[in-house]
Amino acid sequence: MEQVLEISRLSKKFGSRWVVRDVSFSVNAGEVFGFLGPNGAGKTTVIKMIMGFLTPDAGRIQINGFDNIRQYEKAMERIGGIVENPEMYKEFSGRQNLVMYARLHGKTAAARIDEVVRLVGMEQRIGEKLRKYSLGMKQRVGVAQALLHRPNVLILDEPTNGLDPAGVRDLRDILKRLAHEQGVAVLVSSHMLAEMELMCDRVGIIENGVLRGVMDIGALLREAGGEEVYRYEIDDVPKALALLGEVWGGSIRSSDNRSVVLALPRAQVPAVSRLLAAEVGLLGLAPQQKSLEDAFIQITGGGNVIA
């Protein structure tokens, strides 16, 4: 598959502290790549280096085969994105902002502007001044701006910030469609794991400036050991916990006064169910989706990271 964004051995330090260290990964055409990490892990720093805000102290970035230092304009020609929050000119309307941005790309077709505005669902209020927009609306205009010049690499830093649930779903759909139907390479950063799970084909996990690993979602889920998670609703939880500890010895994920959550291979489910039904009164059984969060915690060693 074509690698449109290639990052190799990228490093950056602020003062004497390395905030990004030896990060290498690549994003292929037609995939949504999740860039995952806790706050302060270096996600935005990497994105700012890709977008030309910061100069790397080491390493190189290639976009569509162009070096983003030496062939800056060519490299940036087909990249679109949002860095942190979309900041535009507050005293201008959304449309005026888009027109000015389009001009910098040498592309000012009004029809295309209408098209992206429709795509992000802003056609009603695009004529209003930006200072009247909510964060979510600015985010939508930011996405419209990022898409305006039909980039083949799209970089979105925390794009769901401030969006309502419907907005998040819409954005997800837009990104998936762009990637899977139009072959755009999408890089999305986030610290929201559930979102990544639904959106991305692959994720790279960064922590303390170091890339811990890159894997596709399916592999990531398997990484956790192929177990599945089930919620058993039972009458007498303490008794059930004691029993499970004594007889079964498997992993108890959590419990409350009505249920216990167990991670176990599918093959063991009938046996455990029979045991609980016989001894403590089984009221119900529900499979829990195995989440990326679990895998994430597992990879990063758990703890301090989740926002």
Added chain:
Amino acid sequence: MRKIAAVYRNELYKICHRAVTWLLLGVMVLAVLGAGGLVGLAMKAMTSRSSGVYYDENGNAVDPVEQRRKELQEQINGQKKFIESGMKRLTEEYETFITPEETGDGVGAFALGGAGGLGGLFVGGPATEGVSQLYYDLTYNRAQLRTMELCLAHGIDYFGWYAFSTDYDFRTEVTQIYPTLQQMILVLEDKQDFGPGLDEGEAAQLAMQEALAKKVEGIMRSQNYEEWLDLEIAFARLTLEPEYMEGTERFYELLRKGNPDGSLNPALVQQVVTDIGNLEQSLKDDVDHVSGGGASVPLTDDQRAEFRDRLAVKTYRLEHQAYSAANILSEMMGISVDPYNICRQAGMAVLVILILLLAGGAVAQETSTGSIKSLIIAPVRRWKILTGKIAAVSTVAVVGTLLLLGALLAVNALFFRDSLTLPYVYALDGQARELHFLVFRALEALVSLAPLMVYLLFALMLSAVIRHTAPVVGLSIGAYFITYLAGEMLTMVPSSGVVRFLPFAHLSLEHMVFPFVESNVVTAIFSAGGSVTEKGSVLFSSVYLAVMALCFGWTAYDSFCRRDIK
């Protein structure tokens, strides 16, 4: 280039969208109009006959001319009383020394205003030094009295009451020579009436003096300026030693050229003629008679060339009567009252502030609000972004300068047409030439763009380095005012030496490019003899400004293109 043009269009669009742009351009025009109005009012107050407002004891306004007439009458009455008591005292003092018998004819002595013993002064009686001093003082007052009476009779002001008036009347010059003439006449008359009589020579002199006095009175009636000039020359012959006559005749020749019909203020023309005389004399003697200080070292080549140029310009202006009311005020008061220049400085200050605001905000405002992001993510190299921004603010500088030029021409055409339409007279190798006033003003505006660009790049540099709007704008406007004040102070010291290496000594380049602007000349003359036409100063200043611009610009580019945007 296409990218720079796109950035340029966007930046211009943003600038046009900002209220402060239009607000300050409006304020600039208002500043020109306001300064023009103020200068106009001030000039009117200084030059108009009817400027003084007088009130009688009932608080009613009275006609100032009538009031002045009354005052002059009172002055005359006072003078008469003073002379009367003086004469009495003179007689008493004299008689304490000499008995009436000894004086010969005591009767005649009392004929003059009741004063006695006067004749004794002329027969060589032993008068003390005090007594003869008293007599001469009184003669001076009597001559003044006659002049006052003459003035009152012909409605001329006495002792330059309209010194600053543009409603000139060459006849006010009578107060300069008439008292001297009358004093000479009085002495001879007294000698003839009370003393031993006149000898042949003295009688001829008296006849000549009385004829001149009669002529003066005649001119007061006829108001014939030509005759007046002839009379002044005749008077000079009467009073000056022959060796001074050559210079005096040259003086009157120039005076006649500079004021052929007597319509210009004589004080102005005399000032200019004196300047010309000093320059001519300096070139002739090869010694600086202009700056004063009494140095008798030979002129340097540069000085000689400069004097020749200044002389050519002064003579040209004199011969073409290229003066305005404002010139007259400037010359007479020793300060620059050039309305165009005052308006220009007022407008320029506002324009500079606008440019500082726009250039200072160019990078800083975008980084403060974060809108710089939408520029950085575009496929445009940073130097092109900055170039587009500089081009946009420069466009405002050019448009602002043109607007300022338009406003200046309009306001000056409205209030100061006479000074506006004067051509710019300059000299090359001692040859005077003139530049049409429109061409001159346009060139001046063009030249003033250079310092404006330096300010622009200075603010841009601060903007790129500091990246926070408030300190950038504060610092650049503060720096502007400090350099402006420092520059003003620098006009008080000669422009050579260490001073010329100070950056703000070069920010009014237009003064150096057009050194023969009358107000600049006045400033220079009154600033320790500082020279405005110093050779190479324009080149030096231009290079200096260019170097400053390069330093500011380079720092701005370096900081904007290389530093991270966090």
